[in-house]
Amino acid sequence: MNIAFDALPLISDRITGIGWCEAGQTMALARLFPENKYTYSFFSRKDDHIKLDRIKPFAGNNIGVNLVHGSGFIYRTVSTFIPVPYSRYFGKNDDVTHFFNYIVPPKVHGKTVVTVHDMVYKAFPETVRARTKCMLDMGLKSSMKRADLIVTDSEFSRSEILKYFPKHEGKVRVVPCGVDLDRFKPCDTPERIPEVKSSLGIEGEYFLYLGTIEPRKNLERLIQAYHIFSQRSGGDVPKLVLAGGKGWLYDSIFARVTELGLSENVIFTQYIPSEDMNPLMCGAIAFVFPSIYEGFGMPPLEAMACGVPVLASDAASLPEVTGECAVICDPYSPESIADGLEKLSSDDTLRSDLGRRGFERAQSFTWDNSAKILYNLYKELF
Secondary structure: OEEEEEOHHHOOOOOOHHHHHHHHHHHHHHHHOOOOEEEEEEEEOOOHHHHHHHHHHHHOOOEEEEEEEOOHHHHHHHHHHOOOOOHHHHOOOOOEEEEOOOOOOOOOOOEEEEEOOOOHHHHOHHHOOHHHHHHHHHHHHHHHHHOOEEEEOOHHHHHHHHHHOHHHHHHEEEOOOOOOOOOOOOOOOOOHHHHHHHHHOOOOOEEEEEOOEOHHHOHHHHHHHHHHHHHHHOOOOOEEEEEOOEOOOOHHHHHHHHHOOOOOOEEEOOOOOHHHHHHHHHOOOEEEEOOOOOOOOHHHHHHHHOOOOEEEEOOOOHHHHHOOOOEEEOOOOHHHHHHHHHHHHHOHHHHHHHHHHHHHHHOOOOHHHHHHHHHHHHHHOO
8 A cells, every 4th residue: 555644743843742643653554564655745835854854763764755845834724715635735646644633634535544632622622722722623523524534542532532523433443552662661871860850950859740731731730739748748848840841821830839839849841852751751759640631641651661650640541541550640639639649759669569560551552553453444444
């Protein structure tokens, strides 16, 4: 087969979870099933060399590149209202084209697959950026109708999709995400841990959150829970490190820290480069992720692969990912989150046991397994 992948999530200067999902699945597909021809397709209005440099580590020698000069933003905007054929730009040579970021444009040649990661814009619209919500409100219904198959990351997300779009039950399939076990593993360069800590201004022990700073990650309640935990413990507690780039509606998150007098103990970092993620995770006393809504929840799985104990909420897909290998909390109860922080801080045996069991569980979430499931779905189309 000729299989094309929409590479938009991979050419950003800051790759998000959607991009890492695409990278993991596409690279494994090309390696496991080399009899097919694979292509990354994307628009580029300017700075072609920068985008080609960004895509190069993923493409390697196994995946070709189809760069079309023009504005992808303009095309996506116009095609929302006028059915400008995608095949006009990307040709008619592909048997399957997979779009990893919700939207299938009009008149794509061959079969189409779309990944719909979650329904957060429906379930918690107040936590979604207005521009994103508008795009999905206007485009997702048509996109799902155009797609021959709809892929999602978890059984929870499948149930959410069918709650809002029950007519598509026959073509929604679950393809669990994986974890890059080469990037996320117990640290084999322990000297990097103090280097990364120093570069981020972290001293001593710390709890780590790693992800976007935005409302649905439940960071205000986490900060409140940390305050409760600090008061219970008399103030001598591990730091709370909130690592990652700013999303949106983050001002109240920063204000909460100031309001509770936690500026000395709560550390915000910038976006964390890929090479620093492993030592930062491995240096943490525990990874904390009390999110209220996740289509899959890759960060807890990445922490588990590093052998780091995890605190996660009992919401959405997170129990599917963590199983019985994490301290589980009620994301709507700061007291419950604080209880979890206290358990992880005080119980060395619990941390060791969770780290071991989480590591073992993470080994079953590989990109190879994910790619095999996805490839069988591609074959199902013919």
